[in-house]
Amino acid sequence: MGFACASLLSEYPYSGNTLPRFxxxxxxxxxxxxxxxxxxxIIPESMHSLLGPLGGLCLGFCTDYRYKTAMNCFGALMLGAGIYGIQGAVLLRIFDTLLGGTFGLIFATLFHRLVAVRFLSRSKAAELH
Structure with missing residues (x-):
């Protein structure tokens, strides 16, 4: 959840709208x-351990954020499958991403409305005077 939230907010100062990234x-x-x-x-069990490195390799070729997010799942799910089982790891990954992203979206919206707009409007007004 923390990584999903941090990843969402990493572009915040440069983009006031986090909804597309969410x-x-x-x-x-x-x-x-x-x-x-x-x-x-599909693949044999003896090759399951290669899925994480495969995701990391493919991640290096990705330029779009959604594809990077998709490939990033491979390493996390490879580890999670050993702890929670494959179905539990997949469900947990989706749920945690949704929860962390939602928190980040709410935080960015509230922060922008309550703090950033007030300080920006004050600093711009001071520049004009």
């Missing part, structure tokens, strides 16, 4: 989790 984060987490789940079921 959507991309959710789409990437769902798509990456389902891709991992399908590959996990």
């Amino acid at each position: 959507r991309q984060r959710i789409i990437g987490a769902v798509a990456g989790s389902f891709a991992f789940y399908l590959l996990y079921l």
Whole structure:
């Protein structure tokens, strides 16, 4: 949840609207989790340990945020599958991403409305006088 929130907020000062990044984060987490789940079921068990490095390799070729999010799921789900089982890890990844992203979106919105707008409007008014 913390990584989802931090990743969402990492672009905040440069972009006042975090909603597009929130959507991309959710789409990437769902798509990456389902891709991992399908590959996990299809490939032999002896090759499951290669899914994490495969995700890391593919992550290096990604330029779009949603694809990076999808590939980032592979390493996390490889570790999580050993602890929670494949279904538990996938569900937990999607739920935690949704919860962390929602918190980040709410935080950015409230922060922008309550703090940033007030300070920005004061500093701009001071510049004009």
